[in-house]
Amino acid sequence: MSGAPNETWDAIIIGSGPVGANVAKTLSDRGKRVLILEAGRNSGTTYEGYLSYVDTYRAALVKEPNSPYPPNPNAPSTYSQDIHNVQQRVPVLSGYQVEKGPLSFGSTYLRSLGGTSLHWLGTSPRMVPNDFRLKTLYGVGVDWPISYDTLQPYYCRAERALGVSANKADQTHFGIWFPEDYDYPMERIPPSYSDQVIAEGTKGLSVTFGDQAYPVSVTSLAQARNSIPRGDYTPLGAVGAPHIGQRCEGNASCIPICPVQAKYSSLKTLAQLDRDHATIITQAVVSRLLINESGRIDGVEYKRYAAEGSNQYTTVTAAATIYVVAAHAVESAKLLLASGAANSSDQLGRNLMDHPFFITWALAPKSLGTFRGPGQTSEIPSFRDGPFRNDFAAFRVDLGNWGWDIATFPPNSNVQNLLNANIVGRKLRNQLGDVVPRQLRIGYVIEQLPEPGNRVTIDPEFMDPLGCYRPVIHYNVSDYTRAGMVAANKVSNAVFHSMGITDANIFTHFDSSSPGYMMYRTESGQEVPLSFYGSGHHMGTHRMGVSRTDSVVNQYQQSWDHDNLYVVGCGSMPTTGSSNPTLTAVAMAFMAADHMLQQLR
């Protein structure tokens, strides 16, 4: 690894998450020489190192998404405990990201080799074709410069690269289509018992918005975790122990960590790189892109630190023919802003979007067998598209398998509450056994529109220990999305009632101290409280578009301002639809990588 920076590379890729790793693999498989610079550490690349993450998770008090991965002051990440209610105190400075409000940005990401794919859930639905034409069809947001049909072949490649388990027949809805001879690389993950109870309980149910009734259907979810392979596909097992993790083993801890690595992480792609052509340098925080007079990128400057515990570093520069910024929607925007690059449109850092995650929870009449299996195995896709999008946001309905999880933190909270009431012994054990398996939590992944005021900025007042900028986040949720939450709550009540759950057993409530608490004025003028969580789906900060005035990159994710610069990842998505974005980002990355290969020819 040493000495590498003095060489000249075909491509320097900044970031080793699913996007950076798959670009690196595409280029190096074609003989291009690539250098990957990763700000975080590489402690997960040996099987033993990865198991140390599992132990850290087991001993972590708060088992939040970044809990297995040790804090790294030189490449900091925000932890959920750092996210507070912004309405009570602005700005929030406690974490790595600085929150300016008016609402909290409730999502976190991870800076480590493998990026946030270490802690993601693995949910991998395609976007629906109408998601790409929001402005034309519904008069909101913007259109994409590409269509579903353009992206379709790249979706196929992405599903193979991530190892997605699903059945084509389950996913063919709202115009999503697949090639005749194609199916997912692995069979669908079996739906949980809880999913089956919900499907049975909602048979024949429909929910009406405007003058249209939307039938509720429970459908298997596409997931990047190993199942029974189709054809010649070989599941990718654990890094360093490929016989482990050939199937999802039901550990029920996908977020924050799959102990057997049956869930995809980009560590698997990095492990497959041809090391004659690809070099990885970790603990290398890129601080600046160097731009020459003709507007091309001339090099990158990075700070290589020796250890987490010390802020000693050396500054190194490296040069390549093309540069690929794939450092995460927030980090990529931050780096480009710090470099004075790629921002002639003034769109850089703007249009930050997430899927505000709305949850409802209730007690079912009978056991759902909760706390078993992956976090979610089925969805209700019914509200991913429809005429209602003129009025409110689309959403995907995820059926949780882990009880009330983030709503109340079971089962520990149940134990504590019963003990506080001096309920011990057999009664304690029996009451837990009766109540917790009946906990049902439904999650709503809600679309958010691009808005220029929702943005990542930098400010010399807020720097990290290496002298790099911390991201400063400005964030709000528009009425379009809030109205989507009200609609989601209506769906929720319909589902609960249809399952025989009485109002007394619906426990959804919105706590004014929670970070995502807010009010919404309905059409009838009623003020209603709402609350949301982050989905960890940072999007939009370097969006693609049709012209250099409306966007940061073109459809190949090539900077309008710098020919040899690509900015790839979820930040390039002009709108969010209701699909978890990693699969789409990786599909877009393959499209970009093919374009890079033409440039490098």
Add this chain to the structure above:
Amino acid sequence: MTYSAHDPRTMQAINTGPSHSAPQRTPLRTPPAPTALALERFVQLSGALTGYDHAELYGTGMVDVYLGTLTAIVGDGMTGRLLQRWADIVEEGGGDPHREPHKMEGLLRHQMLDDDTLGPVARNLAFLWYTGQWNQLPADWRDANGANALDQTYIISPDAYVQGLVWQAIHSHPMGAKQPGYGSWALPPQGNAP
């Protein structure tokens, strides 16, 4: 979907200690080996608090660890008081903790759980068995009985988490451990039938 924010109220109730990573612990001093009598009383009391039988408790491998944890955090004296109170309850209940469970339950509640000093310790012990987590004792308890530097909210060890009794109580397995196998989640639980 990811889980990234939290309800601070709930969080505070569950977790009051350092949170970003496993806290740096001073190794517990090795307490003197418990007497056979103390061990017997500890297991009996643990059984009464948790609803698990003695073999199940020994089967977790945590009996010695938890008695050692308790002794190190609240001290020999307090541990002795707790176990003596249990012995008194058993005696008052007729000498056999299993013969009249309802009577024993009432005695346990009134003479231990309702006690300002012993109640918080007993509830903590039950929580420890169920979750592998020691909760810092309430502030007024520490004011009255002394604050020990080891009395922090933390999970005893990765193994203590895995051995938490709560998972079996809810008819499942520890999240992130004891993997039940491909497709097991699709089967009816059937463990909850009355």
